[in-house]
Amino acid sequence: MALFSKRHRLAPVALLAGLSLALSACAGSSSGSDASGSADETVNIGVIYPKTGQYAEYGRLFEQGFELAVKKVNADGGVQGKQLGLEYFDTQSDPKQSAAVAPKLVADSSIIAVVGDYSSGSSTAASPTFQQAGLVHYGFNNSSPTFPETGDHVWSPAIAQDVYQVYNANVVATKAKKIAVVYIENDWGKQAYGYFKDQAAKNGTEIVYESSYLADSTDLSPILIPARDANPDAIVQIGYGPDGALVVNTLRDKLGYTGPFFGGQNTPEFLELAGDNAEGDIITGIFTVNSTDPLVQEFVTDFRAEYNEEPGDFNLTAYQAIIDLAYAANTTSATREGIQEALQTVTDFPSYQGTGTFKFDQETRRVENPEPLLLIVKDGKFEVYEG
Amino acid sequence: MVDTLIAGLIHGNAYALVAVGMSLIFGVTNVANFAHGSVFAIGTMLGWWFAATLGWGIVPTLLATLVITSLLGLLINVTVVGPLSKSPPIAALLATIAVGMILDNGSQLVFGPQTRAFPEILPTHNLQLGGVRFGTSDVVMLVITLLSMVGLALFLKLGKSGQAIRATAQDPDAARQMGVPVKRIQNLSFVIASALAGVAGIFVGLFNSNINPASGSTAGLAAFVAATIGGLGSMPGAVIGGLVLGLAEAVGVYWWGDGVRDLITFGVLILVLVVRPSGLLGKRRTIGAEPLTGTFLGGGRPVRLPWWALVALVAAAIAVPFVLGDEVAGVGTQVILFAIAAVGLTLISGSAGQIILGQAGPIAVGAYASALLVITFQLPFLLGLLFGGVVAAIVASLLTFPVWKLSGHYVAIATIGVGAVTVAIIRIAEPITRGSYGLTGIPFPTILGHTLFSQDALYLLDLAVLLVTLLIVTRIRASHLGKAMASIGSDAVAAESLGIRPSAYKAVAYALASFFAGLAGALMAHQYTYIDPTMFPQSMSTLVLTIVVLGGLNSPLGAVIGAIVLVGAPELLRIVPEWRIIGYGLLLILIIRFRPQGVFVRK
Numbered sequence: 001m002a003l004f005s006k007r008h009r010l011a012p013v014a015l016l017a018g019l020s021l022a023l024s025a026c027a028g029s030s031s032g033s034d035a036s037g038s039a040d041e042t043v044n045i046g047v048i049y050p051k052t053g054q055y056a057e058y059g060r061l062f063e064q065g066f067e068l069a070v071k072k073v074n075a076d077g078g079v080q081g082k083q084l085g086l087e088y089f090d091t092q093s094d095p096k097q098s099a100a101v102a103p104k105l106v107a108d109s110s111i112i113a114v115v116g117d118y119s120s121g122s123s124t125a126a127s128p129t130f131q132q133a134g135l136v137h138y139g140f141n142n143s144s145p146t147f148p149e150t151g152d153h154v155w156s157p158a159i160a161q162d163v164y165q166v167y168n169a170n171v172v173a174t175k176a177k178k179i180a181v182v183y184i185e186n187d188w189g190k191q192a193y194g195y196f197k198d199q200a201a202k203n204g205t206e207i208v209y210e211s212s213y214l215a216d217s218t219d220l221s222p223i224l225i226p227a228r229d230a231n232p233d234a235i236v237q238i239g240y241g242p243d244g245a246l247v248v249n250t251l252r253d254k255l256g257y258t259g260p261f262f263g264g265q266n267t268p269e270f271l272e273l274a275g276d277n278a279e280g281d282i283i284t285g286i287f288t289v290n291s292t293d294p295l296v297q298e299f300v301t302d303f304r305a306e307y308n309e310e311p312g313d314f315n316l317t318a319y320q321a322i323i324d325l326a327y328a329a330n331t332t333s334a335t336r337e338g339i340q341e342a343l344q345t346v347t348d349f350p351s352y353q354g355t356g357t358f359k360f361d362q363e364t365r366r367v368e369n370p371e372p373l374l375l376i377v378k379d380g381k382f383e384v385y386e387g
Numbered sequence: 388m389v390d391t392l393i394a395g396l397i398h399g400n401a402y403a404l405v406a407v408g409m410s411l412i413f414g415v416t417n418v419a420n421f422a423h424g425s426v427f428a429i430g431t432m433l434g435w436w437f438a439a440t441l442g443w444g445i446v447p448t449l450l451a452t453l454v455i456t457s458l459l460g461l462l463i464n465v466t467v468v469g470p471l472s473k474s475p476p477i478a479a480l481l482a483t484i485a486v487g488m489i490l491d492n493g494s495q496l497v498f499g500p501q502t503r504a505f506p507e508i509l510p511t512h513n514l515q516l517g518g519v520r521f522g523t524s525d526v527v528m529l530v531i532t533l534l535s536m537v538g539l540a541l542f543l544k545l546g547k548s549g550q551a552i553r554a555t556a557q558d559p560d561a562a563r564q565m566g567v568p569v570k571r572i573q574n575l576s577f578v579i580a581s582a583l584a585g586v587a588g589i590f591v592g593l594f595n596s597n598i599n600p601a602s603g604s605t606a607g608l609a610a611f612v613a614a615t616i617g618g619l620g621s622m623p624g625a626v627i628g629g630l631v632l633g634l635a636e637a638v639g640v641y642w643w644g645d646g647v648r649d650l651i652t653f654g655v656l657i658l659v660l661v662v663r664p665s666g667l668l669g670k671r672r673t674i675g676a677e678p679l680t681g682t683f684l685g686g687g688r689p690v691r692l693p694w695w696a697l698v699a700l701v702a703a704a705i706a707v708p709f710v711l712g713d714e715v716a717g718v719g720t721q722v723i724l725f726a727i728a729a730v731g732l733t734l735i736s737g738s739a740g741q742i743i744l745g746q747a748g749p750i751a752v753g754a755y756a757s758a759l760l761v762i763t764f765q766l767p768f769l770l771g772l773l774f775g776g777v778v779a780a781i782v783a784s785l786l787t788f789p790v791w792k793l794s795g796h797y798v799a800i801a802t803i804g805v806g807a808v809t810v811a812i813i814r815i816a817e818p819i820t821r822g823s824y825g826l827t828g829i830p831f832p833t834i835l836g837h838t839l840f841s842q843d844a845l846y847l848l849d850l851a852v853l854l855v856t857l858l859i860v861t862r863i864r865a866s867h868l869g870k871a872m873a874s875i876g877s878d879a880v881a882a883e884s885l886g887i888r889p890s891a892y893k894a895v896a897y898a899l900a901s902f903f904a905g906l907a908g909a910l911m912a913h914q915y916t917y918i919d920p921t922m923f924p925q926s927m928s929t930l931v932l933t934i935v936v937l938g939g940l941n942s943p944l945g946a947v948i949g950a951i952v953l954v955g956a957p958e959l960l961r962i963v964p965e966w967r968i969i970g971y972g973l974l975l976i977l978i979i980r981f982r983p984q985g986v987f988v989r990k
Contacts, residue, residue: 052492052495052500052967052968053601053968054601056495056500056601057500057501057502057599059500060499060500060501090967095915095917095922096721096922096927099717099720099721099914099915100717100718100720100721100958101717101958102717103713103714103716103717103718103842104714104717104718106713106714107712107713107714119921120825120917121825121917121919121921121922124827124915124916124917125915125916125917127916128831128840128914128915128916129717129842132840132841146827149827149828150916182645185645185646185814185823186823186919186921187823187824187825187919189823190822190823190824191824210644211640211644211645211646212644212645212646212823213644213645213646214645214646214648214649216602216605217645217648218398218595218597218602218605218606219394219398219401219594219595219637220645221390221391221394221398221519221637222391222394222395222636222637222638222640222641222645223640223641223644223645225390225391225394225518225519225641226391226641228518229390229518241502242502242597242599245502245504245597246596246597249596249597253511253512253520253596254394254512254519254520254521255390255518255519255520256515256518256520269501269502269503272503272504273502273503273504273596273597275504
C-alpha cells in the first residue's frame with residue numbers, strides 16, 4: 001500500500017527523469033559497481049545465507065563462524081588498517097531471493113566480496129550478477145563441482161564432491177563388498193552419489209539396493225526396509241546431518257539393522273540426534289576438534305569460549321571463508337579487484353583444517369589438491385579414522 | 388512387503404490424527420484451514436519443550452500442550468477467521484496461509500531452527516510386528532485417533548452442540564435464526580481441532596523422532612490431502628484418508644523409491660478427486676458458497692485509469708532502473724516475473740472465477756521448456772520464450788484436463804495436486820530435464836545479437852513482456868471470449884443456461900493463464916541461468932494466487948500492484964530479517980481483513 005502511493009507520487013517526477021535518462025543512458029549499467037577508492041573506515045563482506053526458513057539451522061552455524069572470524073580479523077588489525085564488517089542478507093537459501101538481493105550487494109560499494117549461499121541453487125542464481133559486476137563470489141559451502149563455472153569471479157574453497165566421494169567409497173570398500181545406498185534427492189545428493197557410484201564400481205563394490213529420498217520425508221521405512229532386506233554388508237547414506245540421523249535411527253531402532261552404517265555429517269546436531277546409533281560410523285569431513293594442528297586448536301578454543309558449544313564443519317568453513325578473504329585483502333588491497341587478484345596469485349592461504357596452507361587451482365577455481373579427512377564416531381564424538 | 392504395509396499403516400495413522408482436526412474445521416466453518424499444520428508443528432515444539440527442557444512426564448506435557456494449542460486455535464478464529472465469515476471463504480483460506488507463515492516463523496524464533504530429537508516420554512520401539520518395531524506411543528496414537536474419530540462423529544450426530552455445529556455448517560443464517568450461537572460453535576470447533584493438533588504434535592513427534600519448527604506446512608498439506616481423499620468434513624473419512632495415504636506412499640515408495648513420493652501423494656489426490664470428487668466417504672453436498680471458489684467481486688470493479696495516467700505509469704516503470712539504480716531494478720525484475728504470472732491468472736481466477744493453487748507447475752514447465760530448447764536446439768531466446776509459454780499451456784491443459792469435470796472447490800484442491808505433480812514429473816524425467824541435478828549454464832536472454840545480462844537490461848526486457856501481457860489480457864477481457872469467461876465467474880448457472888459451457892471456457896482461460904505463467908518461468912530460467920525442481924515449491928503457487936487476490940482478482944493492473952507489495956515489500960522489510968516473514972504475514976492478514984476486494988478495485 002505504502003509503496004503504491006509512493007509510486008503514484010513519484011510518477012510525474014519519474015516520468016521526466018526517466019524520459020531524459022532513457023535517451024542518454026540506454027544500455028550501460030549506470031550505478032556504482034566500483035568499490036576502489038572508498039574512504040570508509042569499514043570494508044564489508046556481503047553474506048547471502050538462510051537466516052530464516054527451512055535451512056535456518058545452517059544459517060545459524062554459518063553466522064557463528066562468520067562472527068568469530070571477523071572478531072579475530074579485527075583483533076589482529078583488520079584489513080589494510082580498516083575494520084572488517086559483515087553485511088548480512090537473508091535469502092532463506094531461495095534462488096528467487098538471492099537473485100533479488102544480489103544487485104543490492106553489487107550496489108553497496110563498501111562490499112569487497114560475497115560469501116554464501118547455503119545451497120548451490122540459490123548461490124548459482126546470484127552468481128551471474130556478481131560475475132557481471134566484477135565482485136568475487138566465494139561459495140564456501142558449494143561443493144558441487146560445477147558451481148564455479150558461471151565465470152572467473154566465482155570461486156569455491158569447499159572440497160568438491162568428486163574428491164569427497166572417492167574417499168568415501170574407498171573407505172566403504174574396506175568394510176563391505178555388498179552395500180545398499182540411500183541419498184538425498186537434490187542436485188547435491190545426485191552429484192555426490194554419482195561420484196560415489198563411479199568409485200564403488202572401480203573398487204568392485206556391489207550396490208544391491210539404491211534409492212533417493214526427498215528432503216522433507218519424515219518416514220524412511222519404505223526405502224530402508226528393502227535396503228535391509230537386500231542383506232548388504234553395509235548401508236551408506238549420502239546427505240546431511242538430520243536426515244543421516246533419521247536413516248540410522250530408523251535402521252537401528254525400527255528395523256533392527258545391526259550392520260555397519262556410513263553417513264551423516266560432522267555436526268553436533270547429527271551426533272546428538274543419532275546418539276548411540278552412530279557409534280562406529282565413518283564419514284568424510286574436514287577437521288576434528290581433537291586435531292593437534294595449532295590453527296585448528298586456536299579455532300576450537302576460541303569457538304568454545306565464544307559459544308560454549310562444540311564446533312562442526314559448517315562453523316569452520318564459514319570461519320575459514322572470512323579469514324581467507326581477509327588474508328586476500330591484506331596481501332593485495334581491500335577492494336573488489338584486490339580480492340580477485342589475490343585469489344589468482346596468493347599461494348599460501350593458511351588452512352584451519354590442519355593441512356598447512358592451500359592455494360587455488362586457476363582452472364577450476366577450487367582448492368588445489370584438497371585433503372578430506374576420514375572421521376569415525378567413537379564415544380559420541382568424531383575422531384580421525386586412521387584406517 | 389508385509390513390513391512395508393505395517394510401516395505404511397503406522398505412518399498413515401500419523402496423517403490421520405492431523406487430518407481429523409482439519410476435516411472438523413472444514414466441516415463446521417467451510418474453511419480449509421492451512422494454519423492447521425502450523426498449530427500441529429507448534430504442538431510438537433511445545434511437547435518437546437515441556438518434556439525435554441522442563442523434564443515433564445507424558446500427562447502434564449499432553450495437558451499443557453493441549454491447552455496452549457486450543458487457545459491458539461481460539462485466537463486464530465477470533466482474530467482472523469471469524470471476522471471474515473461474511474467474506475467469501477477464499478478470503479479465510481488465504482488468511483490461514485498467512486497465519487501459518489506467522490506461526491511457523493514465530494515458532495522458529497522462539498525455539499530456534501535446529502532439528503532435535505523428541506524425548507521418549509513413551510516407549511517408541513518396544514513392540515514388534517514382522518520385521519518392524521513400533522512403540523507404545525504408536526498404539527496410544529492409534530487409540531487416540533480412533534477415539535477422537537468416534538467421539539467427534541457421535542458428538543456431531545447426537546450432542547446438542549454437535550447438532551448445532553452441523554446446523555451451522557449447513558446454513559449459518561438459518562442456524563442463527565434458530566438460536567444457535569454460531570460464533571461460539573465455530574470457536575468451539577477451532578478449539579477442539581487445535582487441541583487435537585496439539586495432541587497429534589506430540590505423538591507424531593514421538594513417531595518422527597526428528598523434529599523441527601519448520602515442519603508445519605508439509606504436515607498440513609499432507610493432512611489436507613488425507614482429509615480430502617477421505618472426504619472433507621467426514622471424521623471417519625479423515626482417518627481412512629490418512630491410512631490410505633500412508634499405505635499408498637509406503638507401497639509406491641517401496642517400489643519406485645522415495646523420489647516419487649510427491650507424485651504418489653498428489654497423484655492419489657487427483658485420482659480420488661476425479662473418480663470420486665467428494666472423497667471416499669464424503670457426501671455430495673449442495674452448499675451455496677463453495678469454499679474455494681467465488682471472487683471478492685460483487686464488491687468491486689477494477690479501477691479504470693485515464694490514458695495519460697497509464698502512459699505516465701509506463702514511463703515511470705521504464706525510468707525505474709535509471710532513476711533508482713540497479714538495486715531497485717533487481718528487485719523489480721523479481722516483481723515483474725511474478726506480475727506476469729499473476730496478470731495471466733486474473734483470466735481464470737478473476738474472470739472465470741476459478742481459484743488456482745498450482746501455478747508453480749506451468750511456471751516450471753515454461754522455465755524448463757525454454758531453457759532446454761535454447762540449450763539443446765540453439766533456438767533464439769525470443770522463440771524459446773514463446774515456446775516456453777506454449778508448452779506450459781499445453782502441458783498444464785493436458786494435466787488439468789480431467790479436473791474440469793469437477794465442480795466448486797474440488798477444482799481448486801485438484802490444482803494443488805496438478806502443480807505438485809508437474810514438478811514431480813520434471814524431477815523424475817531425468818533423461819530430459821536432468822531432474823534434481825538442475826539445469827546449469829542456461830544462456831542469458833539474447834535479442835538481435837545483444838546479450839542482456841545487466842540488471843537494467845533484464846528489467847526492461849521483463850517490463851516489455853509484462854506490458855505485452857497486460858495488453859493481451861486486457862484485450863481478451865474486453866473481447867467476446869472475455870465476456871463469456873466473466874459470465875461464468877459471475878453466475879455459472881446463468882451462463883450455462885445461455886449455452887456457455889463453464890468447463891470448456893474455464894479450460895481455455897486456464898490455458899491462457901498457463902501461457903503467461905510459462906512466459907514468466909522462461910524469463911526466470913534465463914535470468915537465474917540455473918533451475919532445478921526445488922525452485923518451484925507450493926509456496927510459489929500460493930504467492931502467485933495471493934498477488935492476484937491482493938490486487939483484486941478481476942484487475943490485471945491490480946495484479947501488478949499485488950506483485951509490488953508481496954514480492955517487493957518483503958525486500959523492504961529486510962531491515963528486520965527475523966521478523967520479515969512475520970511482517971509479511973501480518974500485512975497479508977490486514978489487507979484481506981480490511982480490503983478484501985483487493986487494493987486496486989473500487990466498491
